[in-house]
Amino acid sequence: MSKTEILKEKIADADLVLIGVGEEFNENFSKIGDYPKLVRALEVVEKNPQLSWLVPYLEQMYLAQYENQELLEAYEKLGALVQDKNYFLITTCIDGRIYHAGMNNEKMVSPCGGYRKLQCSAKCCTQLWDADEVMQDIQAWIEEERDLTALQQPVCEHCGKPLVFNNIMAENYVEEGYLEQWEKYTKWLQLTLNKKLCIIELGVGMNMPGIMRWPFEKIAFYNQKASFFRINQALYQLPEDVGEKGISIEGNAKEFLRNL
Ligand SMILES: [Zn+2]
Structure with a gap:
């Protein structure tokens, strides 16, 4: 029996499925050259350092337009794999693409935030605050429907400091953006005690091991009925104390899902 077949069997048999999505799913900006309007906007920003606040907005516009099909395909395969199960998913990706893959967004938490909300930089x-309105203004500038001078960096209505995206890139990250979902996650975790739990850790590296890697190992260790799949290109090793519950699969997790 192949490891993939064992995974499918364990999922079918599990009461609950815990999923972790990590660094191997992070988006990059390698195809930005395909979007001349965005490239032109970035050139303007480069010549005017006071406009550097626009960069994350332009990045987000790129991600929305590019719609990386390989990534979406991987997420859709994951969704199909667990569609009938009681699952919870954690992701450290901030690009938000997973929220467009048809999975249950109420069963997900993004502790590193994203691009949907803005926060006070101080x-x-x-x-x-919702980022939509600012995004629309910038879009209008890119489409040459609006002059650059009309664009203003949004500021906090309380202290006047600039607003920035509510994600881990913010110097003073406001964690309240994800805490409600995180609470749901910790409550859900309590359900897993003495249950058949299948843990699927996908492409989670060592950037932030305290969010998934180490806690997942601990959960697998303490839960007698757990099974733990670690799928990773480079960091696929499992600690010894996970014992026979653990199965490590060497390979890129995104590709692994696409080939299911
Ligand atoms: Zn403020």
């Missing part, structure tokens, strides 16, 4: 408060 973290004077924990309020979050």
Whole structure:
């Protein structure tokens, strides 16, 4: 029986499925050259350092337009794999692509944040603002429907400091953006005690091991009925104390899902 077949069997047999999605799924900007309007905008920003606040917005526009099909395909395969199961998914990716893959978004948490909300850069408060309006203004500039001088960096209505995206790239990250989902996750984890739990860790490296890697190992160790699949190109090794519950699969996790 291949490891993939064992994985499918364990999922079918599991009461609950815990999924971790990590660094191997991070988006990059390698195809930005295909979007001349965005490239032109970035050139303008480069010549005007006071406009550097626009860069993350342009990156987000790129991700939305590019719609990496390989990545979506991998996520769709993952969704199909667990569609009938009671699952919870954690991801450290901030690009938000997984929210467009038809999975249950209520069963996901992104502790590193994303591009949907803005926060005060000084973290004077924990309020979050919708990024849509600013995004539309920038889009209008890119489409040459609006002059550059009309663009203004949004500021905090309480302290006047600039607003930035509510994700881990913010110097003073406002964690309130994900805490409600995180609470759901920890409650869900309590359900896993003494249950048949299948843990699928996909492409999670050592950038932030405290979010998935180490806690997953611990959960697998303490749960007698757990099975633990670690799929990773370079860091596929499992600690010894996971014992026979652990199966390590060497390979890129995105490709692994696409080939299911
Ligand atoms: Zn503020």
